[in-house]
Amino acid sequence: MSKHTIVVCDHIHEAGLNILKNCEDINYVFAADIDKVKLLDVIKDADVAITRSSTDVDEKFLNAAVNLKAIIRAGVGYDNVDIDGCSKRGIIAMNVPTANTIAAVELTMAHMLSCMRKFPYAHNQLKIDRVWKREDWYGNELYGKKLGVIGFGNIGHRVALRAKAFEMDVITYDPYIPSTKATDLGIKYTTNFDDILACDIITIHTPKNKETIDMISFDEIKKMKDGVVLINCARGGLYNEEALVENLKSGKIAMAGIDVFKKEPAINHPLLDLPNVTVTAHLGANTKESQKEISIQSANNAIESARGISYPNALNLPIDESKIPTFVKPYIELTQKMAFLLAQISKSEIRAIEVSAEGELGDYVDSLQTFASVGVLNVSSGNSVNYVNANFIAKEKGIELSTKSSANSSGYKNKVTIKITTPKGAKTISGTVFGEDVQRIVELDGFVIDVEPKGKMIIMKNKDIPGVVGKVGNILGENKINISDFRLSRGKEGTALAVILIDEKANSKVISDLDSLEASIAVASAEI
Numbered sequence: 001m002s003k004h005t006i007v008v009c010d011h012i013h014e015a016g017l018n019i020l021k022n023c024e025d026i027n028y029v030f031a032a033d034i035d036k037v038k039l040l041d042v043i044k045d046a047d048v049a050i051t052r053s054s055t056d057v058d059e060k061f062l063n064a065a066v067n068l069k070a071i072i073r074a075g076v077g078y079d080n081v082d083i084d085g086c087s088k089r090g091i092i093a094m095n096v097p098t099a100n101t102i103a104a105v106e107l108t109m110a111h112m113l114s115c116m117r118k119f120p121y122a123h124n125q126l127k128i129d130r131v132w133k134r135e136d137w138y139g140n141e142l143y144g145k146k147l148g149v150i151g152f153g154n155i156g157h158r159v160a161l162r163a164k165a166f167e168m169d170v171i172t173y174d175p176y177i178p179s180t181k182a183t184d185l186g187i188k189y190t191t192n193f194d195d196i197l198a199c200d201i202i203t204i205h206t207p208k209n210k211e212t213i214d215m216i217s218f219d220e221i222k223k224m225k226d227g228v229v230l231i232n233c234a235r236g237g238l239y240n241e242e243a244l245v246e247n248l249k250s251g252k253i254a255m256a257g258i259d260v261f262k263k264e265p266a267i268n269h270p271l272l273d274l275p276n277v278t279v280t281a282h283l284g285a286n287t288k289e290s291q292k293e294i295s296i297q298s299a300n301n302a303i304e305s306a307r308g309i310s311y312p313n314a315l316n317l318p319i320d321e322s323k324i325p326t327f328v329k330p331y332i333e334l335t336q337k338m339a340f341l342l343a344q345i346s347k348s349e350i351r352a353i354e355v356s357a358e359g360e361l362g363d364y365v366d367s368l369q370t371f372a373s374v375g376v377l378n379v380s381s382g383n384s385v386n387y388v389n390a391n392f393i394a395k396e397k398g399i400e401l402s403t404k405s406s407a408n409s410s411g412y413k414n415k416v417t418i419k420i421t422t423p424k425g426a427k428t429i430s431g432t433v434f435g436e437d438v439q440r441i442v443e444l445d446g447f448v449i450d451v452e453p454k455g456k457m458i459i460m461k462n463k464d465i466p467g468v469v470g471k472v473g474n475i476l477g478e479n480k481i482n483i484s485d486f487r488l489s490r491g492k493e494g495t496a497l498a499v500i501l502i503d504e505k506a507n508s509k510v511i512s513d514l515d516s517l518e519a520s521i522a523v524a525s526a527e528i
Helices: 014-021 036-045 059-064 083-088 101-117 119-127 154-165 179-183 193-197 218-222 241-250 288-307 326-346 359-380 390-396 468-478 508-515
Strands: 004-008 026-030 048-051 070-073 092-095 146-150 169-173 188-190 201-204 228-232 253-258 277-279 352-358 400-406 415-422 425-434 438-444 447-451 456-463 483-490 495-502 520-527
Touching (some): 014 288, 048 288, 059 083, 101 201, 101 253, 101 288, 146 193, 154 169, 154 179, 169 193, 179 188, 352 359, 359 400, 438 495, 447 483, 456 468, 468 483, 468 508, 508 520
Parallel strands (some): 004 048, 146 169, 169 188, 228 253
Antiparallel strands (some): 352 415, 425 438, 456 495
């Protein structure tokens, strides 16, 4: 069995390393402790690399990494990754943006409370100065205050919910979400940025791009209430730092809670000299829990990209990510996973790939087509297909690509369906996303099911007669294969479909034994 080489260039939590070590088809190389010059010799064999901030993914790195298909930046930030350089070489660059969500949310609340009650200064007076003066520390309560949340994504909406628990009046501004995402949670939604500027406390949770740099500057602060409190635990430069310093000095801004700076490390920043600022050294992801989760997600994402299954949280997508609503992004990953699964169970020449989308998702069906092509073609093209070359390779192979979009007709708010045509006929698979990112396969070849697109599985179509489930269980038990989940769907004309999730991969003998059952119509194994 050929193995994919994954090189870990920087230190990550042991939990992620253990995942890589225990993966049969992965050649795991730990290179975090070697000199960065020597790393260039090691990286030449890598299919995928995992980095953090200690390794610059620059021209030297990319020139050395001649076999690299993907790179995982283990964390949210990716300032040290040359995204354009990756794209030119057909390398998919990814980050791990959600693993530190709770850590960033809780740090935001900590800064908010610290600003309102001046905890750091009260702490220092008692512990360092050994002075007991309660009268110096009359703060303010969060209760009843109006909080403006700029950006209502993974972090922003959780901050809003926690603020609601403090009985604050919360309003959000985010032009890239449907208003119902906020209002369904009891949060006010506005398209008028001045509504945010009128709040008692403002916190920002947006990515850093041309639209958001200096989003709060001199003109915006002039419109704010006297004594406003500003929080930034997102990205340095979203608030203009010169404007912050000037208005903190004048008292226009009563307090600011800052975790991030335009240039870091910020050990000589003028904000550090002010008595009305709480600061931390970019600690948004600094919890033990988030570091473990970052490591686990990075390892799993590296394995998926090495196998060509999917490229979660790709930074160099073939579409303008700023124009993709938040709700579409999990469908991108789901589409590629479903296509990868469908191609595995088809085991035949692909002649056509059709992608259909229902609901609001229909506006993005052309983009989803690219991701479906990546999933399908990576089964038949040796994991050499990515977002950059997928459509070119499909055309080269004479595969017809098509899309359809329609209004909601299945009962799901949004649904994506992939149909692939081979000389043996057509196969279809459908999926949807519940909540923010709960991905589910909901239909396979006309059978209604509910399966998470993850793990090793056996897919078996059989005659709907008594005793089949027991015989399947006996065969798997005899081969010491543990069943983690068993999903059964009954169809028309006396047929049934079983999707069996298993802990160990089924070998050809197991598949043959299952296929030899009298009730069996078709059996296939797959892994996502």
